[in-house]
Amino acid sequence: MGLVTNAPQHPCVHMQRPTPKERYHVVCRECRLERLFDVVDDANGLEREHAEETGHRVVVGRVR
Numbered sequence: 001m002g003l004v005t006n007a008p009q010h011p012c013v014h015m016q017r018p019t020p021k022e023r024y025h026v027v028c029r030e031c032r033l034e035r036l037f038d039v040v041d042d043a044n045g046l047e048r049e050h051a052e053e054t055g056h057r058v059v060v061g062r063v064r
């Protein structure tokens with residue numbers, strides 16, 4: 001009989017995040033537009049899109 005060792009896998013091991021979770025807050029200065037993104041590319045995309053569509057001044061801020 002061979003000895004089978006199944007190393008127990010604890011999903012909890014991966015609870016520690018290597019990088020702090022940052023979010024990107026997109027706010028328009030000239031209307032009520034306000035959204036929160038996890039991905040900076042998405043935030044920049046909305047900023048650019050809204051600015052092109054409306055000519056508004058949009059600000060992207062980082063929040064933790």
Ligand SMILES: [Zn+2]
Pocket residue numbers: 028029030031032033050054056057
């Ligand atoms: Zn706007």
